[in-house]
Amino acid sequence: MITVERLTKHYGKIRGLEKVSFRVAPGQLTVVIGPSGGGKSTLLRCLNGLEPFDEGRVRIGSFEVDVRPGQGQSGLTRLREEVGLVFQSFNLFPHLTAQANVELAPRVVKGMAAAESAALARDLLDKVGLGGRLDAYPHQLSGGQQQRAAIARALAMDPAVLLLDEPTSALDPVLTRDVVALINRLYLDNVTMLCVTHDLFLARYICDQVVFLAQGRVHAQGSIESLSQQRDDPSLQAFFGRGAESGVAC
Amino acid sequence: MLNALGAVLHDALQASLGASFTADLIEQGPLILDGLAKTLWLAAGVSLTGLLWGVLVFRASTSSHGAVRRAAKAYISFFIGMPLLVLLFLMYYGLPQWGVRVSPFMVAWVGFTLNVGAYNAAYLTTAYSGLSRDELDAAAAQGFSGGQIFRLIVLPQVLRQSVPALTNQVILNLKDSSIVFLIQVTEFFGRMQELAATNFQFLKTYLLAAAVYLVLVSIIVLAARWLERRVALPSGAV
Numbered sequence: 001m002i003t004v005e006r007l008t009k010h011y012g013k014i015r016g017l018e019k020v021s022f023r024v025a026p027g028q029l030t031v032v033i034g035p036s037g038g039g040k041s042t043l044l045r046c047l048n049g050l051e052p053f054d055e056g057r058v059r060i061g062s063f064e065v066d067v068r069p070g071q072g073q074s075g076l077t078r079l080r081e082e083v084g085l086v087f088q089s090f091n092l093f094p095h096l097t098a099q100a101n102v103e104l105a106p107r108v109v110k111g112m113a114a115a116e117s118a119a120l121a122r123d124l125l126d127k128v129g130l131g132g133r134l135d136a137y138p139h140q141l142s143g144g145q146q147q148r149a150a151i152a153r154a155l156a157m158d159p160a161v162l163l164l165d166e167p168t169s170a171l172d173p174v175l176t177r178d179v180v181a182l183i184n185r186l187y188l189d190n191v192t193m194l195c196v197t198h199d200l201f202l203a204r205y206i207c208d209q210v211v212f213l214a215q216g217r218v219h220a221q222g223s224i225e226s227l228s229q230q231r232d233d234p235s236l237q238a239f240f241g242r243g244a245e246s247g248v249a250c
Numbered sequence: 251m252l253n254a255l256g257a258v259l260h261d262a263l264q265a266s267l268g269a270s271f272t273a274d275l276i277e278q279g280p281l282i283l284d285g286l287a288k289t290l291w292l293a294a295g296v297s298l299t300g301l302l303w304g305v306l307v308f309r310a311s312t313s314s315h316g317a318v319r320r321a322a323k324a325y326i327s328f329f330i331g332m333p334l335l336v337l338l339f340l341m342y343y344g345l346p347q348w349g350v351r352v353s354p355f356m357v358a359w360v361g362f363t364l365n366v367g368a369y370n371a372a373y374l375t376t377a378y379s380g381l382s383r384d385e386l387d388a389a390a391a392q393g394f395s396g397g398q399i400f401r402l403i404v405l406p407q408v409l410r411q412s413v414p415a416l417t418n419q420v421i422l423n424l425k426d427s428s429i430v431f432l433i434q435v436t437e438f439f440g441r442m443q444e445l446a447a448t449n450f451q452f453l454k455t456y457l458l459a460a461a462v463y464l465v466l467v468s469i470i471v472l473a474a475r476w477l478e479r480r481v482a483l484p485s486g487a488v
Contacts, residue, residue, distance in 0.1 A: 048391050080393035091388035095407050095483055105392040108402065137484035157392060
């Protein structure tokens with residue numbers, strides 16, 4: 001369960017997030033959509049503690065997030081054990097193999113035994129379809145494979161929720177299909193996920209709820225159909241209008 | 251007639267000096283070898299301590315504390331900006347005025363370490379600036395502490411990236427060690443100076459010294475190339 005209440009984040013006079021509130025039930029996939037610069041990535045970075053927020057409350061499961069400036073590393077480490085984050089540009093460690101990328105955090109951060117973390121990494125990479133590429137370095141993997149390895153790396157910490165920041169936007173359509181299929185499989189396995197994306201296929205066919213974020217505010221939430229029908233919000237109209245022009249409208 | 255006599259005298263003098271050079275070289279051989287050992291010991295030692303000190307200064311330059319970061323950067327600028335010989339003279343002649351007396355060899359070692367550490371820190375900082383910040387965010391997002399990110403993600407990459415610069419610095423350390431005879435450290439070049447002063451065969455003496463440095467540098471270059479191949483980042487990495 002993720003509960004976000006009146007989450008506010010400002011960068012000086014620039015509004016990053018303004019009183020953002022929504023909930024994600026356990027085992028659900030919520031998709032956050034909206035125009036670029038609307039605060040989607042900032043939201044995920046606040047939920048993971050990469051950015052301290054100014055006001056509001058965030059609960060991840062039973063854990064109350066407190067990442068205001070001055071909080072210690074122990075709180076952050078505990079938070080990040082609860083919240084896995086997958087980045088748009090994969091961000092695998094280039095000097096480590098796929099297996100080493102996945103097993104490093106469980107071993108170092110959680111103190112798992114080396115043999116146990118290695119076995120966990122092999123299992124997870126097998127689960128995401130990379131069982132045969134354990135010893136490959138990131139540059140030897142395709143974009144889709146790198147993203148799947150990055151998802152395996154996030155899952156290795158056994159997080160209560162998985163945050164995905166535009167996981168398919170750096171991929172071509174074929175590779176996107178692989179990653180979407182993996183997200184769908186995780187969804188069917190009841191992994192709680194919050195996914196920022198421009199991929200309306202996820203929003204239309206897989207997720208339970210869509211949150212529309214623009215100018216740092218939640219303008220609407222519900223099903224993709226209900227959002228696309230709303231005619232009273234200029235941001236929504238502009239977003240779906242642009243989507244229709246570029247051929248990705250629902 | 252006079253010309254012929256001059257030529258004979260010249261040849262005789264040359265032969266005499268040549269014999270004298272070889273004899274002096276053999277006679278002073280043990281001292282020269284002792285100097286060579288000091289040179290190698292100093293170059294290897296300051297390469298190691300300079301690397302360790304450089305890593306510490308680099309770590310400080312990436313600290314989350316602004317004051318520590320600024321102090322590290324000021325240190326790098328200061329010691330790169332100060333000529334090594336000035337630093338050695340400052341320590342060798344200046345410290346005794348404050349009542350601090352250390353051996354010339356220790357002055358050389360500490361002075362070199364302070365200087366080389368600054369250069370090594372600068373090489374590592376340059377490599378660090380090429381690392382993806384998103385990669386560091388990814389590590390933080392997984393719960394790694396700042397120290398763990400530095401040790402497991404940053405350092406392995408910047409050290410490997412910096413191998414060419416760091417091994418060039420080892421070569422510089424060897425060559426620069428020839429100045430420490432100016433603070434009375436009787437290393438290889440100092441001993442060669444003594445040899446030249448004994449028989450005035452400056453050309454032969456300094457050519458021999460240059461040949462010895464060339465052989466040593468060639469060995470370091472070969473070792474450096476081997477190391478570069480062995481620890482190179484996987485192709486395509488940063």
